Amino acid sequence: MEKFSSLQSSAVPLPIEEIDTDQIIPARFLKATTREGFGENLFRDWRYDAQNKAKPDFILNNDSYKGKILIAGRNFGCGSSREHAAWALVDYGFKVVVSSFFADIFRGNALNNGLLPVQVSPEFLDAAFKAIEQSPESSFTVDLENQNITIDATGQSEQFDIDPYKKMCLSNGYDDIDFLLSVKDKIVAYENR
Amino acid sequence: MRRYLFDKQSTNMGKTLFDKIWDQHVVTKAAATSDVLYIDRHFIHEVTSPQAFDGLRKRGLPVFRTEQTIATADHNVPTKGQHLPIKEELSRFQVDTLSRNCEEFGVKLYGLGHPFQGIVHVIGPELGITQPGMTIVCGDSHTSTHGAFGCIAFGIGTSQVEQVLATQCVLQKKPKRMRITINGELQKGVLSKDIILYIISKLTASGGTGHFVEYAGSAIRSLSMEARMTICNMSIEMGARGGMIAPDETTFDYVKGKEFAPKGAAFDQAVEQWKKLYSDEDAQFDTEYTFKAEDIEPMLTYGTNPGMGIGISETIPRPSDAVSSNSFSKSLEYMGFEAGERLTGKSIDYVFIGSCTNSRIEDLRIVADYIKGKKKAAHINVMVVPGSKQVESQAKKEGLDKIFEAAGFEFREPGCSACLGMNEDKVPKGAYCISTSNRNFEGRQGPGARTILASPLMAAATAIEGKIVDFRQSFN
Numbered sequence: 180m181e182k183f184s185s186l187q188s189s190a191v192p193l194p195i196e197e198i199d200t201d202q203i204i205p206a207r208f209l210k211a212t213t214r215e216g217f218g219e220n221l222f223r224d225w226r227y228d229a230q231n232k233a234k235p236d237f238i239l240n241n242d243s244y245k246g247k248i249l250i251a252g253r254n255f256g257c258g259s260s261r262e263h264a265a266w267a268l269v270d271y272g273f274k275v276v277v278s279s280f281f282a283d284i285f286r287g288n289a290l291n292n293g294l295l296p297v298q299v300s301p302e303f304l305d306a307a308f309k310a311i312e313q314s315p316e317s318s319f320t321v322d323l324e325n326q327n328i329t330i331d332a333t334g335q336s337e338q339f340d341i342d343p344y345k346k347m348c349l350s351n352g353y354d355d356i357d358f359l360l361s362v363k364d365k366i367v368a369y370e371n372r
Numbered sequence: 373m374r375r376y377l378f379d380k381q382s383t384n385m386g387k388t389l390f391d392k393i394w395d396q397h398v399v400t401k402a403a404a405t406s407d408v409l410y411i412d413r414h415f416i417h418e419v420t421s422p423q424a425f426d427g428l429r430k431r432g433l434p435v436f437r438t439e440q441t442i443a444t445a446d447h448n449v450p451t452k453g454q455h456l457p458i459k460e461e462l463s464r465f466q467v468d469t470l471s472r473n474c475e476e477f478g479v480k481l482y483g484l485g486h487p488f489q490g491i492v493h494v495i496g497p498e499l500g501i502t503q504p505g506m507t508i509v510c511g512d513s514h515t516s517t518h519g520a521f522g523c524i525a526f527g528i529g530t531s532q533v534e535q536v537l538a539t540q541c542v543l544q545k546k547p548k549r550m551r552i553t554i555n556g557e558l559q560k561g562v563l564s565k566d567i568i569l570y571i572i573s574k575l576t577a578s579g580g581t582g583h584f585v586e587y588a589g590s591a592i593r594s595l596s597m598e599a600r601m602t603i604c605n606m607s608i609e610m611g612a613r614g615g616m617i618a619p620d621e622t623t624f625d626y627v628k629g630k631e632f633a634p635k636g637a638a639f640d641q642a643v644e645q646w647k648k649l650y651s652d653e654d655a656q657f658d659t660e661y662t663f664k665a666e667d668i669e670p671m672l673t674y675g676t677n678p679g680m681g682i683g684i685s686e687t688i689p690r691p692s693d694a695v696s697s698n699s700f701s702k703s704l705e706y707m708g709f710e711a712g713e714r715l716t717g718k719s720i721d722y723v724f725i726g727s728c729t730n731s732r733i734e735d736l737r738i739v740a741d742y743i744k745g746k747k748k749a750a751h752i753n754v755m756v757v758p759g760s761k762q763v764e765s766q767a768k769k770e771g772l773d774k775i776f777e778a779a780g781f782e783f784r785e786p787g788c789s790a791c792l793g794m795n796e797d798k799v800p801k802g803a804y805c806i807s808t809s810n811r812n813f814e815g816r817q818g819p820g821a822r823t824i825l826a827s828p829l830m831a832a833a834t835a836i837e838g839k840i841v842d843f844r845q846s847f848n
Contacts, residue, residue, distance in 0.1 A: 194698065195698070195699050195702065196699040197577055197578075197676075197677045197679075197699060199677065199811075199813045201792075201811070201813040201814070201815060201816050202813065202814060202815075205793065205815055205819070206447075206792040206793050206794035206816075207793060207794050209419050209447075209794060210419075210448065210462035210463055210465075210466050210794075211462075212422035212423065212426075212465065212466060212469050213422075213423065213426070214423050224814070224815045224819050224820075229801065229819065229820075252699060253578070254577060254578040254581075254611070257577055257578065257611060257677070258513065258608075258811060258813060259512075259513050259792075259811075260420070260511060260512060260513040260527035260528060260529055261419075261420065261529075262420070262423075262511075262529035262530040262531060263530075265529070280578060280581070282578070282581060282611055283547075283581055283582060283611065283613055284513060284527055284528070284529065284608075284613075287528075287529060287532070288529035288531070291529060291531040291532070292531070342403075342405050342406065342545060343403055343404065343405065344402050344403030344404075344405060344406040344543075345406075347403070354531070355402075355531065355532070355535055355542075355543045356427070356431075356531070356534060356535045356538060356539070358402050358543065359408065359535050359538065359539040359541050359543065360433075360538065360539060362399070362400055362408060362539075363539060365399055365400045365408075366399050366408070366410070366539055366540060366541055369399040369410055370410075
């Protein structure tokens with residue numbers, strides 16, 4: 180997994196609530212047997228019409244909005260446990276997702292792929308959307324060490340929570356499996372107790 | 373609806389069912405907040421496992437406990453002509469990849485053509501692989517189904533599938549505990565699907581997030597195992613990691629005699645242990661809700677998440693606050709519905725009876741019983757997809773297939789089918805489908821498809837009438 184320390188970037192706003200993983204990556208694109216290439220079909224049915232033509236009113240098809248941060252409405256990533264949703268966001272180029280609420284399984288999948296879920300207050304989320312509305316180039320700074328996110332133009336800043344163990348993994352690029360393999364003798368001892 | 377929040381100052385308290393099982397499965401800790409949780413049973417399927425096996429190959433690791441790992445092909449299989457090679461190339465490749473991986477790593481596979489093949493959350497319980505007190509995971513969010521047996525069962529991502537294959541453990545933060553109690557007697561025509569759709573409509577699609585739910589109360593106790601599975605299955609639709617029901621005689625009777633259940637004296641010993649699986653009287657939950665069974669009507673969803681549900685006699689609500697009104701309007705626009713209107717009388721194009729939520733023998737019996745001697749409406753397409761080969765053959769033994777055929781329903785072969793718009797079974801753009809499945813997300817049953825979630829009874833009534841009706845009137 181890639182290390183994450185801090186990031187300054189503009190952001191893509193998606194002010195829709197309850198964005199489920201079927202929207203992030205529809206099931207018919209889950210037939211691949213590798214982790215790569217899912218970015219192409221990220222938000223497929225919002226991004227393209229039935230003839231595979233880009234829908235001009237969808238935010239990812241608007242050149243004014245770019246960046247490594249996705250800002251979305253509450254309960255982002257609900258629904259299916261498909262890790263393909265996290266792979267698609269990472270493959271597309273996102274490093275951070277900001278929302279006022281994340282679904283549990285998505286949050287875990289994101290953290291296991293070096294994608295940082297930043298949960299902010301509804302007020303901060305509104306302020307972030309407003310900043311982008313005023314200027315699509317608005318940049319944000321996400322600092323994992325200090326666990327805060329800042330709207331650079333206004334200096335408005337907020338702390339966010341992250342599990343200390345997952346923070347350590349993300350900062351160092353460690354995978355959970357490395358840890359689990361390191362306690363294998365304890366697992367065997369558990370089985371034999 | 374009543375809600376209590378307890379502070380967790382007091383120690384020396386009794387334990388919840390959830391805590392009893394969780395604590396027993398903690399191997400060690402990774403950090404103050406992360407437990408290494410031992411997994412008793414790991415189910416895998418073709419969609420979320422290939423990258424995990426690749427990971428093992430890259431690290432040169434074997435599957436650590438092959439005898440605790442069970443595979444089947446369900447998401448990506450056709451439900452017609454399963455004896456033939458899968459037509460769609462990518463689907464065939466994915467299903468073949470599962471077979472190759474299982475052979476290479478020594479994992480038992482109930483693949484296409486095997487008499488035990490079926491939807492992963494249908495076959496685990498019916499084979500007796502799922503037993504009370506176990507920890508169970510699968511790369512599928514509806515793993516919560518197995519909680520009906522008094523298990524801690526939850527869905528995981530593919531990275532975690534790899535971890536469980538390699539170490540039989542996952543790293544997990546312990547969720548909070550929630551109890552939802554339903555007391556009283558259900559109205560006629562109200563099924564367990566209505567109970568869970570009602571709960572989700574009250575708690576919303578995120579109301580259970582961060583929690584593991586225990587369902588309790590007299591209305592839950594009175595349910596069959598199939599009905600309990602339907603409830604636990606949809607726990608994830610309110611954001612909960614899982615749901616569980618304390619095992620009782622109904623549970624023990626169901627497990628007894630199943631293929632992989634303990635037999636003879638071993639079974640009796642197991643039951644003695646299973647009888648200890650309940651929440652102590654003084655156990656405290658982080659969050660509690662109670663509902664009255666009498667308040668629950670046959671339910672329908674009107675929007676694009678399972679929390680957007682109403683009783684059959686109710687009208688579609690208006691958005692309650694300005695913040696969420698955009699998403700709410702977008703949802704209604706997608707469905708072609710308006711706030712304030714009723715769903716009764718709406719013409720329906722498709723009926724799908726199946727999925728890990730409602731494809732068990734009891735569900736098929738309920739449908740067959742209602743439609744016997746009737747015919748489907750001319751314009752409607754009706755598909756009944758059994759959850760497993762065993763359900764399929766039991767249905768045939770009971771002659772249910774003949775009843776379906778006589779009514780003009782198509783009786784298919786087992787698989788996830790039209791629940792998720794991945795395999796060949798899809799609902800066309802703009803068409804309305806009454807579905808016994810679990811998700812009404814945009815495009816879930818195919819791009820542009822409009823899904824209305826309901827019980828098997830509502831699905832059967834809709835198939836006959838061609839439109840949504842309050843079928844309870846026909847009971848009088």
